[in-house]
């Protein structure tokens with residue numbers, strides 16, 4: 001999937017499209033307003049990645065429990081690509097599990113088989129991962145989404161036949177839980193409850209590629225699980241985020257959103273139950289496959 005193809009999407013969308021929204025969205029877009037904005041752009045449904053993240057946690061827990069060697073998280077494609085290209089000696093330490101984006105896309109494919117899946121992305125690395133894993137049809141980054149919302153809100157306001165979204169629109173939820181802290185550095189190991197498996201001094205969280213490289217060049221042999229992200233602060237620190245506020249305030253936005261969303265009632269039939277993921281495999285070869293550009 002190249003950027004040119006992504007831009008072939010015509011808005012407002014015609015047909016069935018589902019937006020898979022990265023959890024860092026809340027730094028850049030107001031919640032729940034973003035959901036009516038996505039509807040105005042023609043998205044039929046919008047889901048968070050929380051259920052996918054929950055599944056990833058479950059897979060990670062089992063892998064780490066049964067492993068004796070160093071395990072490196074593979075949810076950040078910036079890290080995966082850096083290791084594959086510059087530190088291939090660590091390739092076999094990457095966890096061969098889907099990222100929350102791919103896990104959620106697989107579940108969406110099962111539950112909404114006729115919808116095109118569009119990932120609302122915090123970075124260009126996710127574009128690469130989407131292309132290489134094949135479960136996402138299109139990617140729109142936050143800068144593109146901001147422009148689209150701006151452009152279409154004018155057209156939408158002019159349109160006399162517009163639908164009115166008086167009722168607050170919420171995510172088409174599978175699951176509502178603590179995995180919403182994933183975009184903050186260390187969010188993975190916290191939600192994974194890795195401390196139940198390993199000692200504190202066997203777990204290392206590193207954010208920012210410079211620090212990651214420094215560790216990979218001079219590893220600490222005691223470490224058994226590395227939770228690492230390319231961007232400083234985690235996904236909330238991505239350069240594709242429009243907001244210019246400091247990381248500390250971005251973190252506060254995510255935490256406030258979690259508190260607000262936790263109070264929402266989820267209809268029984270939308271609760272994330274593992275049954276919805278039955279029959280799917282969340283193992284991935286993306287971290288070890290070498291692709292040509």
Ligand code: SF4
Nearest residue numbers: 076078123231235238
């Ligand atoms: S940490 Fe940065 S590079 Fe990695 S997935 Fe998040 S936004 Fe993308």
